[in-house]
Amino acid sequence: MTQPSAPTVAAPAEPTTTRGADKRGADKRRVDPARLRRLLMWALAMGGIIGLGLILWHRVPLHTRMIWQTYRTTLFSGAPVLAIGDSITFQAAPSHLCGAKVVNAGIPGDQIDDLLARAPMFSRLATPRQVVVAIGVNDARTGHMDIATWSTKYRTLLGYFPQSGLVLVEINPVDLSHPGYLPVHDRDFIASQNAAIRALARETGARVVTAPAISPTMDGLHPDKTGVALWQERLAGVACAG
Secondary structure, three states, rough: OOOOOOOOOOOOOOOOOHHHHHHHHHHHOOOOOOHHHHHHHHHHHHHHHHHHHHHHHHHHHHHHHOOOOOOOOHHHHOOOOOEOOOOHHHHOOEEEEEEEEEEEEEOOOHHHHHHHHHHHHHHHOOOOOOOEEEOOOOOHOOOOOOOHHHHHHHHHHHHHOOEEEEEEEEOOOOOOOOOOOOOOOOOOHHHHHHHHHHHHHHOOOOOOOOEOOOOOOOOOOOOOHHHHHHHHHHHHHHHOOO
16 A cells, blocks of 8 residues: 655745835845936036035135135124234234134234125124234335325224224334335324324323334344244233233
Protein backbone atom coordinates (compact mmCIF):
# COMPACT_ATOMS: atom_id res chain seq x y z
CA MET A 1 0.00 0.00 0.00
CA THR A 2 1.35 3.28 -0.98
CA GLN A 3 2.09 5.65 1.90
CA PRO A 4 0.21 8.90 1.60
CA SER A 5 2.62 11.78 0.93
CA ALA A 6 2.97 14.44 3.55
CA PRO A 7 0.92 17.51 2.83
CA THR A 8 2.93 20.40 1.39
CA VAL A 9 3.03 23.34 3.72
CA ALA A 10 2.96 26.67 1.88
CA ALA A 11 5.34 29.39 3.09
CA PRO A 12 3.56 32.08 5.07
CA ALA A 13 2.62 35.00 2.94
CA GLU A 14 4.69 38.15 3.56
CA PRO A 15 2.55 40.80 5.13
CA THR A 16 1.36 43.34 2.62
CA THR A 17 2.31 46.17 4.94
CA THR A 18 5.99 45.11 4.99
CA ARG A 19 6.18 44.90 1.20
CA GLY A 20 4.58 48.36 0.93
CA ALA A 21 7.03 49.89 3.40
CA ASP A 22 10.04 48.43 1.56
CA LYS A 23 8.70 49.74 -1.72
CA ARG A 24 8.21 53.22 -0.31
CA GLY A 25 11.75 53.15 1.14
CA ALA A 26 13.16 52.18 -2.23
CA ASP A 27 11.19 54.98 -3.88
CA LYS A 28 12.64 57.48 -1.44
CA ARG A 29 16.18 56.23 -2.07
CA ARG A 30 15.72 56.48 -5.80
CA VAL A 31 17.04 59.82 -7.11
CA ASP A 32 14.47 61.83 -8.98
CA PRO A 33 16.39 63.24 -11.97
CA ALA A 34 13.95 66.12 -12.41
CA ARG A 35 14.23 67.11 -8.74
CA LEU A 36 18.01 66.85 -8.87
CA ARG A 37 18.10 69.15 -11.89
CA ARG A 38 15.92 71.69 -10.09
CA LEU A 39 18.19 71.64 -7.04
CA LEU A 40 21.27 72.01 -9.21
CA MET A 41 19.74 74.92 -11.13
CA TRP A 42 18.77 76.60 -7.84
CA ALA A 43 22.30 76.19 -6.47
CA LEU A 44 23.83 77.58 -9.65
CA ALA A 45 21.45 80.54 -9.63
CA MET A 46 22.21 81.36 -5.98
CA GLY A 47 25.93 81.04 -6.62
CA GLY A 48 25.61 83.39 -9.58
CA ILE A 49 23.66 85.94 -7.55
CA ILE A 50 26.22 85.85 -4.73
CA GLY A 51 29.11 86.11 -7.18
CA LEU A 52 27.51 89.02 -9.00
CA GLY A 53 26.84 90.73 -5.68
CA LEU A 54 30.49 90.42 -4.69
CA ILE A 55 31.63 91.79 -8.04
CA LEU A 56 29.26 94.75 -7.80
CA TRP A 57 30.22 95.36 -4.16
CA HIS A 58 33.90 95.64 -5.05
CA ARG A 59 33.08 98.03 -7.86
CA VAL A 60 31.55 100.43 -5.34
CA PRO A 61 34.16 103.07 -4.37
CA LEU A 62 36.04 102.19 -1.19
CA HIS A 63 34.97 105.43 0.48
CA THR A 64 31.30 104.56 -0.07
CA ARG A 65 31.78 101.00 1.18
CA MET A 66 33.41 102.31 4.35
CA ILE A 67 30.48 104.65 4.95
CA TRP A 68 27.97 101.79 4.58
CA GLN A 69 30.06 99.68 6.92
CA THR A 70 30.00 102.36 9.62
CA TYR A 71 26.20 102.64 9.29
CA ARG A 72 25.82 98.88 9.66
CA THR A 73 28.17 98.72 12.64
CA THR A 74 26.47 101.66 14.34
CA LEU A 75 23.05 100.06 13.88
CA PHE A 76 23.87 96.54 15.07
CA SER A 77 26.73 96.88 17.55
CA GLY A 78 24.90 98.80 20.23
CA ALA A 79 28.22 100.37 21.23
CA PRO A 80 27.80 103.29 23.64
CA VAL A 81 30.63 105.37 22.12
CA LEU A 82 30.75 106.74 18.56
CA ALA A 83 33.95 108.22 17.13
CA ILE A 84 33.58 110.31 13.98
CA GLY A 85 36.33 111.96 12.00
CA ASP A 86 38.93 111.49 9.30
CA SER A 87 41.89 109.19 8.65
CA ILE A 88 43.49 110.04 11.99
CA THR A 89 40.29 108.96 13.77
CA PHE A 90 40.13 105.85 11.60
CA GLN A 91 43.72 105.04 12.49
CA ALA A 92 43.83 106.03 16.16
CA ALA A 93 40.37 105.66 17.70
CA PRO A 94 40.51 102.89 20.33
CA SER A 95 38.26 99.83 20.29
CA HIS A 96 37.18 100.66 23.86
CA LEU A 97 37.03 103.91 25.80
CA CYS A 98 36.47 104.06 29.55
CA GLY A 99 35.61 100.35 29.39
CA ALA A 100 32.92 100.87 26.75
CA LYS A 101 32.96 99.62 23.17
CA VAL A 102 33.66 102.19 20.46
CA VAL A 103 32.26 102.34 16.93
CA ASN A 104 35.08 103.80 14.86
CA ALA A 105 33.31 105.77 12.12
CA GLY A 106 36.40 107.63 10.97
CA ILE A 107 36.70 107.79 7.19
CA PRO A 108 40.00 108.75 5.53
CA GLY A 109 39.77 112.02 3.63
CA ASP A 110 36.67 113.27 5.41
CA GLN A 111 36.02 116.96 6.01
CA ILE A 112 33.43 118.77 8.10
CA ASP A 113 30.94 118.71 5.21
CA ASP A 114 31.20 114.91 5.00
CA LEU A 115 30.35 114.51 8.67
CA LEU A 116 27.46 116.95 8.33
CA ALA A 117 26.08 114.88 5.46
CA ARG A 118 26.15 111.68 7.55
CA ALA A 119 25.19 113.10 10.95
CA PRO A 120 21.40 112.78 10.37
CA MET A 121 21.81 109.06 9.65
CA PHE A 122 23.99 108.49 12.70
CA SER A 123 21.49 110.33 14.91
CA ARG A 124 18.69 108.07 13.60
CA LEU A 125 20.62 104.83 14.00
CA ALA A 126 21.70 105.27 17.60
CA THR A 127 21.96 107.55 20.60
CA PRO A 128 25.45 106.87 21.92
CA ARG A 129 26.43 107.75 25.46
CA GLN A 130 29.49 109.58 24.15
CA VAL A 131 30.42 111.01 20.76
CA VAL A 132 34.07 111.70 19.99
CA VAL A 133 34.49 114.32 17.24
CA ALA A 134 37.96 114.50 15.68
CA ILE A 135 37.78 116.38 12.40
CA GLY A 136 39.41 119.34 10.71
CA VAL A 137 42.86 118.71 9.32
CA ASN A 138 41.55 118.05 5.80
CA ASP A 139 39.62 121.32 5.99
CA ALA A 140 42.92 123.17 6.52
CA ARG A 141 44.28 122.41 3.07
CA THR A 142 45.08 125.16 0.61
CA GLY A 143 41.91 126.90 -0.58
CA HIS A 144 40.03 126.22 2.65
CA MET A 145 36.81 127.95 3.74
CA ASP A 146 36.93 130.82 6.22
CA ILE A 147 37.03 130.03 9.92
CA ALA A 148 33.59 131.53 10.64
CA THR A 149 31.95 129.18 8.12
CA TRP A 150 33.90 126.20 9.44
CA SER A 151 32.94 127.00 13.03
CA THR A 152 29.26 127.31 12.10
CA LYS A 153 29.31 123.93 10.40
CA TYR A 154 31.04 122.35 13.38
CA ARG A 155 28.35 123.79 15.69
CA THR A 156 25.62 122.36 13.44
CA LEU A 157 27.32 118.95 13.56
CA LEU A 158 27.31 118.91 17.35
CA GLY A 159 23.60 119.75 17.35
CA TYR A 160 22.80 116.29 15.95
CA PHE A 161 23.88 114.66 19.23
CA PRO A 162 22.03 116.56 21.97
CA GLN A 163 21.62 113.48 24.18
CA SER A 164 25.26 112.41 24.06
CA GLY A 165 28.29 113.53 25.99
CA LEU A 166 30.59 115.29 23.52
CA VAL A 167 34.37 114.92 23.44
CA LEU A 168 36.00 117.28 20.95
CA VAL A 169 39.53 116.46 19.82
CA GLU A 170 41.69 119.35 18.66
CA ILE A 171 43.70 118.99 15.46
CA ASN A 172 47.24 117.70 15.81
CA PRO A 173 50.04 119.92 14.49
CA VAL A 174 51.61 118.94 11.18
CA ASP A 175 55.28 118.05 11.19
CA LEU A 176 56.92 120.33 8.65
CA SER A 177 60.32 118.74 9.24
CA HIS A 178 59.22 115.31 8.08
CA PRO A 179 60.77 114.48 4.69
CA GLY A 180 57.53 112.98 3.39
CA TYR A 181 55.30 115.90 4.30
CA LEU A 182 53.74 117.94 1.52
CA PRO A 183 53.18 121.53 2.71
CA VAL A 184 49.49 121.83 1.80
CA HIS A 185 48.08 122.62 5.24
CA ASP A 186 47.63 126.08 6.69
CA ARG A 187 49.08 125.99 10.22
CA ASP A 188 47.53 129.32 11.12
CA PHE A 189 44.12 128.03 10.08
CA ILE A 190 44.64 124.91 12.22
CA ALA A 191 45.33 127.19 15.19
CA SER A 192 42.09 129.06 14.45
CA GLN A 193 40.18 125.76 14.18
CA ASN A 194 41.45 124.63 17.58
CA ALA A 195 40.46 127.97 19.11
CA ALA A 196 36.98 127.52 17.59
CA ILE A 197 36.75 124.00 19.01
CA ARG A 198 37.55 125.29 22.49
CA ALA A 199 34.93 128.04 22.14
CA LEU A 200 32.29 125.54 21.01
CA ALA A 201 33.16 123.27 23.91
CA ARG A 202 32.46 126.11 26.34
CA GLU A 203 29.22 126.82 24.51
CA THR A 204 27.97 123.22 24.52
CA GLY A 205 29.54 121.87 27.71
CA ALA A 206 31.68 119.43 25.73
CA ARG A 207 35.03 118.13 26.90
CA VAL A 208 38.15 119.07 24.91
CA VAL A 209 41.22 117.01 24.12
CA THR A 210 43.84 119.67 23.54
CA ALA A 211 46.39 119.24 20.78
CA PRO A 212 49.97 118.40 21.77
CA ALA A 213 52.86 120.69 20.87
CA ILE A 214 54.47 117.83 18.91
CA SER A 215 52.94 114.62 17.58
CA PRO A 216 55.13 111.78 16.27
CA THR A 217 54.03 110.99 12.71
CA MET A 218 54.94 108.60 9.93
CA ASP A 219 54.47 111.12 7.12
CA GLY A 220 54.26 114.53 8.76
CA LEU A 221 50.48 114.23 9.26
CA HIS A 222 49.35 110.76 10.36
CA PRO A 223 50.54 109.56 13.77
CA ASP A 224 52.97 106.67 13.93
CA LYS A 225 52.63 103.89 16.51
CA THR A 226 53.88 106.16 19.29
CA GLY A 227 51.65 108.99 18.08
CA VAL A 228 48.59 106.72 18.09
CA ALA A 229 49.31 105.65 21.67
CA LEU A 230 49.65 109.30 22.74
CA TRP A 231 46.42 110.23 20.91
CA GLN A 232 44.53 107.47 22.70
CA GLU A 233 46.11 108.36 26.06
CA ARG A 234 45.09 112.01 25.76
CA LEU A 235 41.57 111.02 24.67
CA ALA A 236 41.10 108.63 27.59
CA GLY A 237 42.48 111.18 30.04
CA VAL A 238 39.71 113.62 29.08
CA ALA A 239 36.80 111.28 28.21
CA CYS A 240 37.16 109.13 31.31
CA ALA A 241 37.85 111.87 33.85
CA GLY A 242 35.21 112.25 36.53
